[in-house]
Each structure stands twice: as structure tokens, then as C-alpha cells.
Amino acid sequence: MEDITIHLLKGFCGLYFGDNPTRAVKLFGEPDEKEELADELLNEKSTVYHYWKTGFSLFFKDDENKGLHCVEVDNKEAIVLGEKIFLLKEEAIKALFKKNAFPLTETEQHAWGEKRLSFDEAFADLYFENGKLISINFCTPDYFADIDKLNMN
Numbered sequence: 001m002e003d004i005t006i007h008l009l010k011g012f013c014g015l016y017f018g019d020n021p022t023r024a025v026k027l028f029g030e031p032d033e034k035e036e037l038a039d040e041l042l043n044e045k046s047t048v049y050h051y052w053k054t055g056f057s058l059f060f061k062d063d064e065n066k067g068l069h070c071v072e073v074d075n076k077e078a079i080v081l082g083e084k085i086f087l088l089k090e091e092a093i094k095a096l097f098k099k100n101a102f103p104l105t106e107t108e109q110h111a112w113g114e115k116r117l118s119f120d121e122a123f124a125d126l127y128f129e130n131g132k133l134i135s136i137n138f139c140t141p142d143y144f145a146d147i148d149k150l151n152m153n
Helices: 021-028 090-099 141-152
Strands: 005-007 033-039 044-051 056-061 068-073 106-109 115-119 124-129 132-139
Touching (some): 021 056
Antiparallel strands (some): 044 056, 106 115, 115 124, 124 132
16 A cells, blocks of 8 residues: 555545545455444435554445545554654644645634644644644545535525
């Protein structure tokens, strides 16, 4: 497998948003676990392919296309915007995103200690514990367009 590279707004490694699970299996092999999730807000289901050993999960819409729509990564070797992001401190991550036209849009500190940084232009959320990056979740812009449609109704 190639480097663990996050392509914001496009996809993950050689898998692109909209690609189906068959393509994921060709690239990464069979997942360690498959999980069915229901999103009550959007009234839709997803199938998640967990690759625990390599530190990522792929979320596929449970519709006729079965297209990739979100990815969650906790692999410490992951590359984002040309940098091994898990090696960077929070301020360096904010600067990296800003330098690439993705300004920080929201910060949330959870009671249980986890902190979330959101970069809406990149459709990405980064999660920290004890000041260290622990995971990145990024999605296709289409996924959030569906949420916006729901919020307008």
C-alpha cells in the first residue's frame, strides 16, 4: 500500500469520494471489520469498512451507488497537505491549514477532555486528547450538502 495520504475534498490514498467498496478492497484488501450505521439526522445508512491494523475507516453510503463519503484516520504516519500531521502540534496544524486556504472555523472542548478543531472549507474535523492529535475525520462536500438541505426543511 502507498503512503497514508489524505487528499482533502478528494479522497484517501488512491480511493476517491464516490468510489465503491469493491474499489476499496482492491486497494486495501478485505477490511478487518464491517459495520452498518444508521444516521437518524439524515435518515440514511452507511457501511463502514474498518482497517484497524492500518488505522483508518471508510464510510460508504448505503444507496444505489455505495459511494465513499467519509474517512476517519488515526494512523500516525498519515500525510495531509504534504506534512505528517500527527507529528505537528496544534498551532502548527492550524497554520498549515490556513496556509492552504482552510482557516479554522470552530473549536469545541468536550467535557470528557477531547477537543475538536473544524476546518469547514476542507470538510475536516481534527480531534485532540491531552494536546495531541488522535484522529482526523474528513468528508466529501456532498455529504454536508445533504445536511444543509435537511436543516433548511
